[in-house]
Amino acid sequence: MPYQANKAGYQGKTKGPNYYYGLHGIPILLKDNIGTKDKLNTIDASLALLGLVVPQDANRETEQEKEENSVNLLLSFPQLRRPWCRSYTYLLSYIWANDKTVQEALHIQENQGSIKEWEICNKTLHDLYISDVSSSLVYHENLIKQGYRVLIYSGDHDMNIPYLSTMGWIESLNLTVDSRWKPWFLHGQVAGYRVLYSDKKYQLTYTTIKGAGHTAPEYKPEECLAMITRWLAYYPL
Secondary structure, three states: OHHHHHHHHHOOOOOOOHHHHHHOOOOOOOOOOOOOOOOOOEOOOOHHHOOEOOOOOOOOOOHHHHHHHHHHHHHHHHHOOOOOOOOHHHHHHHHHHOOHHHHHHOOOOOOOOOOOOOOOOOOOHHHHOOOOOOOOHHHHHHHHHHOOEEEEEEEOOOOOOOHHHHHHHHHOOOOEEEEEEEEEEEOOEEEEEEEEEEEOOEEEEEEEEOOOOOOHHHHOHHHHHHHHHHHHOOOOO
16 A cells, blocks of 8 residues: 555655655654764754754763662662562672662771672681580570570571570570460461560570571561560560
8 A cells, every 4th residue: 555655646646745655654753862962963853953962861870860779779679569489588688788888888898808799698617617616505694694685586487496496405594484485466466476584684585486487587577577676675575
């Protein structure tokens, strides 16, 4: 159809000026080059702008804009839907810990150490660390004498250090049980179970995190946040 119309227009068989014969079809604007600082002309649908060179590329970010966008990117993560895989938090931690704004806020001195980029686990210590601590009970006994408040928690699905093993060494301290095992709740659901011990001014709270593994905050971040927030506020679990 376009070919026949072009041919008819060229032969003068159609009404109207013949110079329309080449305009059959749908015109499409591929690039108008608006506000970009390059060698292509900026016309913005007006020949009056032909040859105009914009002072700055509309898509070019200043250093301040880059910093603001970086901060906004980090602030936008809590609005994301909760990922189904807990390993996704590793990606967020790399982005957060290696961000220059975060490192400046933590007063991390650039180019002052051998580690240039933050990693979740420094596995080089496996070959360098030769010290071994057979038992930490002596440190806990010292904490008892100081009369501190202590919070110990375990994920009840932790297969690396089962919560029963932790409960075993706590009981070896021969503390007085102030409040026996009872559940604590978050949003009306059981978040874990806790028991309270004491020795004069010393207080120890041992709690489990229901459904959590070895690194409990990775598995149950909301429950762990509620746990530490309540404990720091002297609010019982």
